[in-house]
Amino acid sequence: xxxxENNFVVSFENVTKTYKISKGKYGLLTEMFSGTLGSxxxxxxxxxxxxxxxxxxxxxxxxxxxxIIGRNGAGKTTILKLISKITYPDKGSVNVYGKIGAFIELxxxxxxxxxxxxxxxxxxxxxxxxxxxxxxxxxxxxxxxEIKKFLDTPIKKYSSGMYSRLGFSVCAFxxxxxxxxxxxxxxxxxxFQRKCLKKMHSFANEKTVIFxxxxxxAIKSICSKVIYLDRGKIQIIGNSREVxxxxxxxx
Amino acid sequence: MKxxxxxxxxxxxxxxxxxxxxxxxxxxxxxxxxxxxxxxxAALTIIFTVVxxxxxxxxxxVVPYPIFAYSALLPWTFFTTAVSFGALSVVNNGNxxxxxxxxxxxxxxxAVFAAFFDFxxxxxxxxxxxxxxxxxxxxxLFLLIIPVVSILLxxxxxxxxxxxxxxxxxxxxxxxxxxxxxxLYATPVIYPLEQVPERYRFLMLFNPMxxxxxxxxxxxxxxxxxxxxxxxxxxxxxxxxxxxxxLFFKYRERVFADVI
Numbered sequence: 318x319x320x321x322e323n324n325f326v327v328s329f330e331n332v333t334k335t336y337k338i339s340k341g342k343y344g345l346l347t348e349m350f351s352g353t354l355g356s357x358x359x360x361x362x363x364x365x366x367x368x369x370x371x372x373x374x375x376x377x378x379x380x381x382x383x384x385i386i387g388r389n390g391a392g393k394t395t396i397l398k399l400i401s402k403i404t405y406p407d408k409g410s411v412n413v414y415g416k417i418g419a420f421i422e423l424x425x426x427x428x429x430x431x432x433x434x435x436x437x438x439x440x441x442x443x444x445x446x447x448x449x450x451x452x453x454x455x456x457x458x459x460x461x462x463e464i465k466k467f468l469d470t471p472i473k474k475y476s477s478g479m480y481s482r483l484g485f486s487v488c489a490f491x492x493x494x495x496x497x498x499x500x501x502x503x504x505x506x507x508x509f510q511r512k513c514l515k516k517m518h519s520f521a522n523e524k525t526v527i528f529x530x531x532x533x534x535a536i537k538s539i540c541s542k543v544i545y546l547d548r549g550k551i552q553i554i555g556n557s558r559e560v561x562x563x564x565x566x567x568x
Numbered sequence: 569m570k571x572x573x574x575x576x577x578x579x580x581x582x583x584x585x586x587x588x589x590x591x592x593x594x595x596x597x598x599x600x601x602x603x604x605x606x607x608x609x610a611a612l613t614i615i616f617t618v619v620x621x622x623x624x625x626x627x628x629x630v631v632p633y634p635i636f637a638y639s640a641l642l643p644w645t646f647f648t649t650a651v652s653f654g655a656l657s658v659v660n661n662g663n664x665x666x667x668x669x670x671x672x673x674x675x676x677x678x679a680v681f682a683a684f685f686d687f688x689x690x691x692x693x694x695x696x697x698x699x700x701x702x703x704x705x706x707x708x709l710f711l712l713i714i715p716v717v718s719i720l721l722x723x724x725x726x727x728x729x730x731x732x733x734x735x736x737x738x739x740x741x742x743x744x745x746x747x748x749x750x751x752l753y754a755t756p757v758i759y760p761l762e763q764v765p766e767r768y769r770f771l772m773l774f775n776p777m778x779x780x781x782x783x784x785x786x787x788x789x790x791x792x793x794x795x796x797x798x799x800x801x802x803x804x805x806x807x808x809x810x811x812x813x814x815l816f817f818k819y820r821e822r823v824f825a826d827v828i
Contacts, residue, residue, distance in 0.1 A: 402669040404825045406600060417669070425667030428589060430596045435589075442585035443668050445578075471596075 318508040319450035326495050326525045327377040327400055332409035334370040334395055369395040372409070379494075384536035384557060385529045386564055387546035393529045396546075397497045400527070413553035415525075416459065418444055418493030427484060433464050437474055444491040454490045461512070462486040482509055485522055489516050496520055499529045529562070533561050572818065573669050583674050584668050590653070590682035605686035605706050606693050609645040613638045616758045626759050631789050635697045640757040642687065642694050645717070647723050647777065648748045650683035654727025662828040672821050673814065675760070676727040684720065696735070708787050714799065715784040722776060722806040725813030732820040735827055755781055756781070762792075766814045777807040 349516040370392045377383050385393045390482075391495065399411050400443045401419040426443045427436050437458055441451040451458075459465050474478065489496070517539055520526055530536050536543060536557060543560040545552040547567075553560050576583070595601045613634055620626040622631030628636035657675040658665060665672065698705060729798035733742035755777045756764070766774055772778045782794045 396823065398666075399604065403666060405822045419668065422667050425663050428593065430593050435592070439585050439589055442582040443664065443670060445582070445670075448579050 324378055326379050326414045329373055329375050331541045332370055332373045332406045334406050335429050336367045336369055338365045338367055340390045368549050371552055379525055381542055382526045384540035384543040391546040392447045392543045392549045393546055394499055399497055414493030417495050419497040420487050431470055432471055433468045440487045458486045458490050485513055495525045497527050579670055582670055583677055587677035590678050591685050605689040609641045609690050620758050624648045628760055632701055635701050639788050640781045642690055643719050644786045645759050646683050646687035650680040650725055652744055654679040655734050655740055658731040665824045665828055675724050676731045680727055696810035713786045715780055718803050718806040719724050719780050721810040722775055725809035728813035728817040733819045735824050756813040774804055
């Protein structure tokens with residue numbers, strides 16, 4: 318390992334990520350054996366390629382709170398997915414150090430047939446917590462999510478607000494080194510949004526946060542640094558006030 | 569491979585949690601609940617006893633036909649349940665695969681373990697039947713661990729392979745039930761291996777389930793139609809299937825989230 322890298326929690330080096338949009342029926346079959354065999358059958362016309370990220374490099378230091386902004390389809394979520402190893406780059410390298418708590422989508426990892434209590438344990442385990450850790454944090458999670466009364470109700474009966482509160486709380490209390498948050502603030506009432514922001518604030522003081530949002534006020538209040546993405550490329554990266562101003566001017 | 573095992577160990581609590589989830593969800597909102605785990609092999613046993621034991625008079629030797637059938641349907645039901653759920657496990661948990669990181673093999677593994685829970689439940693009936701038919705309970709029962717572990721490995725290997733293929737080709741969903749049905753008739757479950765004409769018998773041995781099922785039955789009911797060499801071979805085949813399935817799964821794993 319290189320010496321310097323310990324300061325970085327996340328480092329992207331010339332990362333390119335493409336998605337193949339297969340149209341041909343046997344596209345997947347040939348993709349699977351890509352290389353010699355694939356090139357024989359692969360008709361380029363059948364596959365269009367969507368470039369989600371184009372040659373991107375950046376570093377995020379420990380303790381940074383970084384916002385990612387950009388229009389829909391700019392590649393924001395792809396960055397989060399690369400950081401959390403859900404998907405892998407086609408070119409370049411992604412390095413991440415430490416435990417990740419990713420909240421990429423509302424309710425991912427929650428199962429609607431299970432009760433609130435069962436879901437806390439399941440989602441906690443998905444996020445890499447041990448049973449003991451969940452036991453210790455259980456009351457805090459329930460308090461934060463404000464679902465005490467419905468703890469033993471299957472969550473298919475929950476309102477969407479309760480759903481997102483539950484998801485966010487488990488994620489926030491799994492004690493990650495790096496918290497990834499994608500657009501949680503689109504749902505939930507104002508009161509809960511304020512609570513989330515407060516939680517992320519206190520988190521940002523000691524750990525690292527990467528926050529994707531269209532809510533510029535929320536980004537401004539939490540993040541010191543912002544990455545502005547445009548069609549898979551980094552437009553600007555820097556001080557949040559300036560970058561946000563630039564972004565709003567472009568609109 | 570060493571790294572995979574370390575990571576899997578790190579996520580062992582998740583494997584446990586997802587296995588519990590599988591078991592809970594399968595029987596949620598059913599009236600009979602876990603009893604289904606017992607009813608499935610039991611119902612098949614009754615049907616096969618009537619059709620093959622009474623109508624067609626399949627000769628099961630000294631062993632009464634019901635326990636002859638159940639002793640094979642017990643591991644067979646485990647195999648089919650595990651493979652059917654395992655093959656679909658990655659796609660059915662697509663929302664997890666595209667949103668959260670964890671070693672993906674946990675999904676087929678949890679399907680296999682959940683089916684193993686059913687197997688243990690259904691084993692209780694088997695024990696009762698052994699007592700009812702006054703089959704000697706000897707130390708041989710401990711030897712059952714050999715076919716059971718082999719079947720587990722074989723099943724896990726097949727599930728890994730099919731679940732990875734199913735991500736790309738949803739045809740698997742339709743192929744699996746068909747293959748399992750054919751496979752049942754190609755395995756000495758409802759008929760004894762000895763009833764297969766001798767010159768075709770060697771063909772049966774290309775099917776790994778033949779010696780796995782036969783050795784399970786032999787150890788439980790003290791019959792002697794499988795040789796030590798065959799048992800040894802079935803262990804090797806099971807381990808190889810597991811390793812190949814695992815390798816293939818890991819080779820395809822990285823693109824799961826992009827394709828689902």
